[in-house]
Amino acid sequence: MGEDLKIMKKLFLMAFTVFLSLFLAAPTFASEKPQSLDDLSNLGEIVYQDDEIIVRDLGDDPVISNIITEDPNSVIAEENAGIKPQVVGPGGKAVVTAGDKGRTIYWTVRPNTYWPYHFEGKVKLRYHSGFKRDAIVGGMGGIGLSVSGLVHMKKNNGGYASLSGTAYSLDFSKYRVLPGAGTAF
Known part of the structure; x- marks a missing residue:
């Protein structure tokens, strides 16, 4: 019985520590919610950086996805039910917009899947x-959530940015970004 009590104490201590850390961290994150595209430019984790670009992963926060989607300059490529041009699976949504005077390309995708x-x-x-550059982007998305990110260009003389890619769900389905998800910058 003494061994069971030790295990229970350890489990309780671990659970209490996790709960306490979430409780203390939640107010910090709640007070720092972004309100506009400009607020997103320094958020997220830098996944790639060189002399020309910075690529950031903004995760699957619905607030961030909504800011990108609701920007008046956003280009939305969305598949309607029953129409599947170049898409494997039931479709989804991809949004691309330029911000920061054309220096930053924001993107978000939401495949129509019930799986992570x-x-x-x-x-x-x-x-x-005439210069061409491809920035590799990606991320993990939860059930019903969008994945978002950005590509910041350190120099910009204008051009066109387009998003392509595929989401792979846990049920082994594929969801490709529709053609036309792109914007001038």
């Missing part, structure tokens, strides 16, 4: 000068 998924994609940057 992993998104792998590219933001293709095609500058007016």
Whole structure:
């Protein structure tokens, strides 16, 4: 019986520690919610950086996805039920918009799946000068959530950015980004 009591104490202590850390962290995150595209530019984890670009993963926060989607300059490629151009599976939604005077490309995808998924994609940057650059993007999404990110260009002379990629769900389905998810910058 003494051994069972020790195990119960350890479990309780671990559970209490996790709860306490979530309780203390939640108010901090709640007070720092972004309100606009400009607020997103320094959020998220840097997943790639060089002399020309910075790629950030913004995760699957619905607030961030809504800010990107509701921007008046957003380009939304959305599949309607029954129409499946170049898409495997029941479809989904991809949004691309330019912010920060055309220096930052924000993107968000939401495949129409009832399973967690992993998104792998590219933001293709095609500058007016003829220079081409592809930024690898991606992330993990929960059930019913969008995955978002950004590509910040340190130099910009204008051009066009498009998003392509595929989400792979746990039920082994594939969801491709529809053509047309792109914007001028």
